[in-house]
Amino acid sequence: MFHPNHPRAMPQNIPAKTINKNFMKTSSIIYWFSGTGNSRSIAEDLANSLGDTKLASIPLAIKNNLEPAERIGLVFPVYAFGLPLIVRRFLKRSSFAGAGYIYTVATMGGLAGSVHREARDLLKRQGADLAAGWSLAMPGNYPALSNPPPPEKQAGLFEKAKQRIAAIATKILRGATEIYEDTRLPLAWPLAFVRHMGIDKFPDSDEKFNVGQSCKHCGVCAKVCPVENIRIVEGKPVWLHHCEQCMACLQWCPAQAIEFGSATVGKKRYHHPRYKASDFCLREE
Ligand SMILES: Cc1cc2nc3c(=O)[nH]c(=O)nc-3n(C[C@H](O)[C@H](O)[C@H](O)COP(=O)(O)O)c2cc1C
Numbered sequence: 496m497f498h499p500n501h502p503r504a505m506p507q508n509i510p511a512k513t514i515n516k517n518f519m520k521t522s523s524i525i526y527w528f529s530g531t532g533n534s535r536s537i538a539e540d541l542a543n544s545l546g547d548t549k550l551a552s553i554p555l556a557i558k559n560n561l562e563p564a565e566r567i568g569l570v571f572p573v574y575a576f577g578l579p580l581i582v583r584r585f586l587k588r589s590s591f592a593g594a595g596y597i598y599t600v601a602t603m604g605g606l607a608g609s610v611h612r613e614a615r616d617l618l619k620r621q622g623a624d625l626a627a628g629w630s631l632a633m634p635g636n637y638p639a640l641s642n643p644p645p646p647e648k649q650a651g652l653f654e655k656a657k658q659r660i661a662a663i664a665t666k667i668l669r670g671a672t673e674i675y676e677d678t679r680l681p682l683a684w685p686l687a688f689v690r691h692m693g694i695d696k697f698p699d700s701d702e703k704f705n706v707g708q709s710c711k712h713c714g715v716c717a718k719v720c721p722v723e724n725i726r727i728v729e730g731k732p733v734w735l736h737h738c739e740q741c742m743a744c745l746q747w748c749p750a751q752a753i754e755f756g757s758a759t760v761g762k763k764r765y766h767h768p769r770y771k772a773s774d775f776c777l778r779e780e
């Protein structure tokens with residue numbers, strides 16, 4: 496049996512969550528999803544640049560009605576050249592049709608694929624328009640494929656992102672449209688194929704996680720998991736197969752006790768330097 500939060504356990508006829516158009520109290524809101532802090536830092540800095548902008552975490556917001564807002568931003572990482580599964584579910588289950596201006600900002604290691612087009616298509620299905628989508632290069636956080644960049648390169652990426660956020664905020668305030676920073680053709684085609692082959696395997700791919708002897712039984716891995724995909728049994732994590740592959744459990748483990756198969760053995764861990772693990776224990780706030 497699937498866990499109730501497992502995407503495949505979701506009933507198909509969930510009523511769309513709606514924005515009450517008569518109750519536009521918040522003029523600007525940013526919904527964010529983040530495993531290791533890159534997207535969260537961008538969401539926070541963008542909110543500061545825009546001014547008068549509320550922040551809401553997608554893993555918490557997905558369970559409630561949408562906050563009414565005239566301008567809605569969605570900030571998240573690129574996964575497998577497209578949207579994280581939780582962002583897909585958020586866009587499918589919530590109605591954005593009443594918002595005046597919707598934009599996306601994707602953080603990535605280097606290749607956006609069709610992430611903004613995917614968001615645009617999902618929004619279009621419910622009669623909402625994606626005005627613009629920007630992609631920001633940040634340190635890669637997928638240790639199964641590579642180590643994070645060295646500290647000096649990370650600092651360079653953060654500085655460049657800071658400058659871009661200021662420019663993006665100006666464009667958002669001016670109501671910019673028709674900017675979609677996806678990967679262009681012909682490279683977009685093979686990337687779409689790779690995504691098609693891999694994305695449905697994400698929920699069960701947590702079978703590859705294993706925990707070593709250095710585990711301190713602290714429970715942090717379960718607390719930072721954005722979708723409650725980890726249960727602590729006899730002091731150690733057990734994965735429940737509705738995984739987002741965000742790598743938060745592996746990256747935030749204070750003992751570096753979690754590995755993803757053999758691919759992560761000996762690889763450096765990464766999280767954005769602004770945050771500590773407790774900042775990502777969202778359900779304890
Ligand atoms: C499962 C997974 C898949 C990823 N796929 C891509 C990708 O297709 N293209 C890319 O440029 N970066 C990819 N990345 C890197 C992240 O998008 C990037 O590091 C992002 O800034 C992480 O954001 P976060 O710290 O908010 O979680 C991937 C990371 C993970 C964990």
Ligand code: SF4
Nearest residue numbers: 710711713714716748
């Ligand atoms: S975070 Fe690491 S040390 Fe703590 S319980 Fe999980 S695996 Fe063990």
Ligand code: SF4
Nearest residue numbers: 720738739741742744
């Ligand atoms: S189990 Fe780990 S990788 Fe999967 S969603 Fe939870 S924190 Fe992310």
